[in-house]
Amino acid sequence: xxxxxxTLTFTMALALVPAASFAQATATxxxxxxxxxxxxxxxxxxxxxPKLGFTTPAGLLLVQIKPDQTAVFEEMIGKLKAGLAxxxxxxxxxxxxxxxxxxxxxxxxxxxxxxxxxxxSSVGAEYALLNxxxxxxxxxxxxxxxxxxxxxxxxxxxAMINRLNLTPIGGV
Numbered sequence: 001x002x003x004x005x006x007t008l009t010f011t012m013a014l015a016l017v018p019a020a021s022f023a024q025a026t027a028t029x030x031x032x033x034x035x036x037x038x039x040x041x042x043x044x045x046x047x048x049x050p051k052l053g054f055t056t057p058a059g060l061l062l063v064q065i066k067p068d069q070t071a072v073f074e075e076m077i078g079k080l081k082a083g084l085a086x087x088x089x090x091x092x093x094x095x096x097x098x099x100x101x102x103x104x105x106x107x108x109x110x111x112x113x114x115x116x117x118x119x120x121s122s123v124g125a126e127y128a129l130l131n132x133x134x135x136x137x138x139x140x141x142x143x144x145x146x147x148x149x150x151x152x153x154x155x156x157x158x159a160m161i162n163r164l165n166l167t168p169i170g171g172v
Contacts, residue, residue, distance in 0.1 A: 028050065050127065050128070051125045051126065051128045052128040052161065053123070053125055054118060054127060057120055057166070057167065057168065058119040058167075059121045059127070060164040061116035062114075062115060062164070062165055063160075064112070064159040064160040064162070066159050072156075073112075076157070077129075080101075080129060080131060080132055080136065084099065084132075087135075091125055095118070095121075095125050095132070097120070098117070098120045098121060099117070100116070101117075109160075116129070130154060131157070132150075133154075152163075
């Protein structure tokens, strides 16, 4: 039973060798095109969207903060809220209108859990908290050594952030 199979396989391989070599030979014999088409200019990059934004009318951020860094995070939220209150940027004012922060009583994965509510959210706006804080500052304030230290301290407080895009349902 094995012998006819081996013979058939060997015969098929021998029959296909000329076809494979002919295909390779004709591919190499084709003349190159007379002219190369002009190089396409690189496509314009679409504007970068937010690092952390919402695509729905409301959203939640589940922010896990290292347990020993809750005071640092709450300090940052205080500065962010103060910056949002004094801003004259319309996009930040729109974000501030629906921006609330809550601390959960229950920990999450050993970290303190804060819930950031954006209701209504500003679709397409940046909700990365450090970026929002930076947007409330002037360029001169952002360049100070104190600001660099502040952002480093604040960024080290974060353990994880999860985003939830929320869509209302029903008539509730």
